[in-house]
Amino acid sequence: MAKRTAVRRAARTSDGINPRQPCPCGSGRRYKACHGAPGGAVDAMVNRPFEGLAAETELIALREFVPSATTPLPLAEPGEREITLATVLPMAAAGLVRADGTALVGLQVQTRSGDVSRDVARAVRWAMTAEPGEALPVVGPAGPDDQVRLQDLLDPAAGLDVTLHEDFSWWLPADVTPTGEVAASLERANAAIMPTARVDAEGVTAAYWVDAGDKAHLRWVRPEPEERLLAALARLSVRGELGLGENTRYAGSFRAHGLLVPVWDLDREQHPREWSEPATALGRRLADVLASVDEEPLDEAERRARDGLRGRQITLR
Structure with missing residues (x-):
């Protein structure tokens, strides 16, 4: 019995976190696969990343459990390109710009950062200037001089005009018919949607x-x-x-x-x-x-x- 107790105690980190439990950052992954992973994030975890925004509760819903939705981002200083926030993008990309210049940023993305707001803000800034046809697979680590957050980019008093979709057909332009692996990927994504x-x-x-x-x-x-x-x-x-x-x-x-x-x-x-x-x-x-x-x-x-x-x-x- 003592040996088993010792094993259970050893299974916890020096911070008292069980590696098999959900990561405190709110990513939804186990701690050992998130901030507890080798080379994991070393920046401080922000417990309430969207605090101060009128859209806080909607952003949480879109990140955590709404399957397929899009919404224009209410930027405090709109630029030449409108940015659309999406729950999930193809291949779980952090951002992409279509050939027609339409820019989308994904909210349900894998990240090891402790600040979701900062990661999404970095994807938004990338989408503002990226060339048509480019994609951002993942947001990399932020440098000490790159600390812009959504709170710095959005109108804090603005809500979100959310559009829910029955499937992920919006991933592709209306005049494009998916084939091959693209069609298979789209079918898998659609099959996982809960109404x-x-x-x-x-x-x-x-x-x-x-x-x-x-x-x-x-x-x-x-x-x-x-x-x-x-x-x-x-x-x-x-x-x-x-x-x-x-x-x-x-x-x-x-x-x-x-x-x-x-x-x-x-x-x-x-x-x-x-x-x-x-x-x-x-x-x-x-x-x-x-x-x-x-x-x-x-x-x-x-x-x-x-x-x-x-x-x-x-x-x-």
Whole structure:
């Protein structure tokens, strides 16, 4: 038994991180394959890379779980070329410029940097001046004098005009028919998509309906600090007001780039549009209790509910 305990202790790094656990940078990879890899990033990890941007919650959704979407980037100083932010580009490229000069930057990219905002900003700056037909496979390490971030490039008060796509046919110009390996790659990418729809409702942002196969979910990126949000969710739970209606339940939450993403199980038979009104109502209830938890401490029942919610962490598939 002592030998096994020693092995388990040795499996942790000097920082106390289990190499098999998700990397604290929020990349979604195991620590041993990300910042714990040989030659991994040595720069400081930024826990909340999109903080300060009105589009923070949408950027997190696009990076973490929205499969196929594009949006024009609201640059603070627009140049001659519009930059389109995409969830995924062909070959998971960090950026590309089509033959017609259309520039795209990928958000769901592999990186060892500790600052996603800086990496995307470097791809944006590359796309501004790259020649038509060029591609940026990956963003390399940043030098000490190359610290520009998205916060330096975007209008901080601007939101995102997100367009969801049913597949990845937008990867190619409309007049191009894919063949050979390109067609096979496109088919593989399309096959991996889970149907996703944005929940358009009053006062609701960064909330998405997702069909996971056996059930549907609502994934909602929230901007509040985690402890404050958990307190509000706990108060709603004790009141029996945490659901979205019949045949729904609060499933748990996951953390992404410094924010909490609550998840609800939904009735898969209902159309995504049918969740707009329930989401609006839940948003209003949540706003009310968020104000109350700042003034009224949680009672014993609410504290127990909060502890239970804190332990209900889920894993995306």
